[in-house]
């Protein structure tokens with residue numbers, strides 16, 4: 001039963017099933033393995049927030065429609081192609097905001113920026129000697 | 131993307147499960163179109179100039195490129211994005227499948243029981259080939275070999291739903307685009323064959339196999355696979371769609387079909403999950419069971435030949451990062467030579483690039499395949515090799 005006390009609402013299920021993992025050693029990408037952990041965690045958190053955002057959108061849509069909302073309304077709300085497209089557009093902007101640091105880095109690489117270009121771009125007089 | 135067709139055993143997500151799956155779509159899209167393309171600049175602006183300065187030459191192989199790229203912080207981050215997204219994909223589908231597993235098994239048993247259009251034959255003594263038994267391909271938990279409980283259908287359900295999200299529906303709402311493409315290939319290159327019997331080697335969740343039956347309704351169509359969980363699922367799925375296909379648990383390396391009894395052997399996106407010896411065995415068995423004049427039609431990712439070392443490096447990502455140990459090797463194998471060795475006349479063996487599965491399905495891709503770095507999700511060209519007996 002989803003009664004809110006046993007984990008209805010956002011978790012949507014009362015029984016927490018053990019997660020299954022693929023066999024085989026997971027590649028290590030970063031020099032420090034705890035960074036791999038950290039990055040995977042950030043992605044999972046970003047996903048969970050996205051779930052909340054979608055759920056809020058459902059709540060607001062049902063509220064606009066009926067003036068109140070119940071848990072079963074949320075479950076019964078079905079994604080249509082047009083809601084899906086609208087949510088995807090919003091979500092894409094959301095993901096872009098969360099991972100903005102990565103696109104900044106990409107831009108820097110593409111422009112070939114370095115400390116040197118930065119220093120060259122301002123006149124000698126403006127640079128304070130240290 | 132069109133919503134996936136709700137056949138009788140499709141796992142249905144709760145609102146939150148669906149939201150998690152939708153996030154995976156968006157994250158994958160972001161990673162392929164925004165993050166991964168950055169590694170091209172990393173290579174051109176930083177890694178390549180540095181390599182040339184140190185070595186006084188261009189990198190000769192994809193392996194050299196990989197070793198240099200792996201040290202670059204941006205490449206590390208981009209790879210971590212891809213890998214984590216892949217893991218989130220299976221997590222988000224598996225949580226949903228496991229929650230409703232008993233229910234799905236019951237539905238599958240109902241669909242596969244009693245009077246049916248096609249048969250399902252499982253082999254309790256079946257010996258799983260090592261390459262499937264010991265590896266979870268594309269990081270799918272349990273791979274194809276897992277049989278979690280009596281009547282399990284997990285592998286089929288995971289693949290059907292997971293691949294649909296991953297390919298953004300480009301294989302069609304019934305996940306049969308790869309089969310439509312193969313049918314088109316048969317019509318185009320073998321207009322004189324009116325197949326009476328078609329076998330699909332590695333039929334998986336069975337979407338493509340159903341497409342073959344629908345394209346050639348006169349033919350008897352059989353799907354074989356090593357995975358019991360895939361077979362139960364594919365059979366129930368086909369029955370619910372009203373398509374008559376016979377599924378049986380067999381190793382494509384040595385099937386039980388009679389010599390010279392089959393018009394066309396089809397195998398799509400299966401060879402890359404086997405082994406060097408297995409590929410040779412499978413082609414030999416296909417030759418054995420084909421009628422004289424019959425054809426072998428294999429659809430796969432294009433080989434590395436003709437690609438620059440950097441393009442090869444990009445296409446080779448799955449070998450090390452996506453549990454596809456044979457990927458690198460099969461992309462360098464000479465299929466024409468192997469077919470000839472198996473007995474096919476060399477002049478009847480050819481390879482060809484065909485239109486994408488997406489355009490065969492007339493589905494518009496969400497992003498231009500040219501803007502994507504990494505998997506093209508079915509938006510890019512599809513490669514075939516084929517041989518006539």
Ligand SMILES: C[S@@+](CC[C@H](N)C(=O)[O-])C[C@H]1O[C@@H](n2cnc3c(N)ncnc32)[C@H](O)[C@@H]1O
Nearest residue numbers: 274308332333334355356357381382398399400
């Ligand atoms: C990536 S799936 C593709 C399935 C299907 N052809 C499709 O396109 O959706 C590959 C399938 O090949 C099966 N397979 C691998 N090796 C096999 C073998 N030696 N004989 C039969 N099936 C095999 C796997 O169990 C898996 O279901």
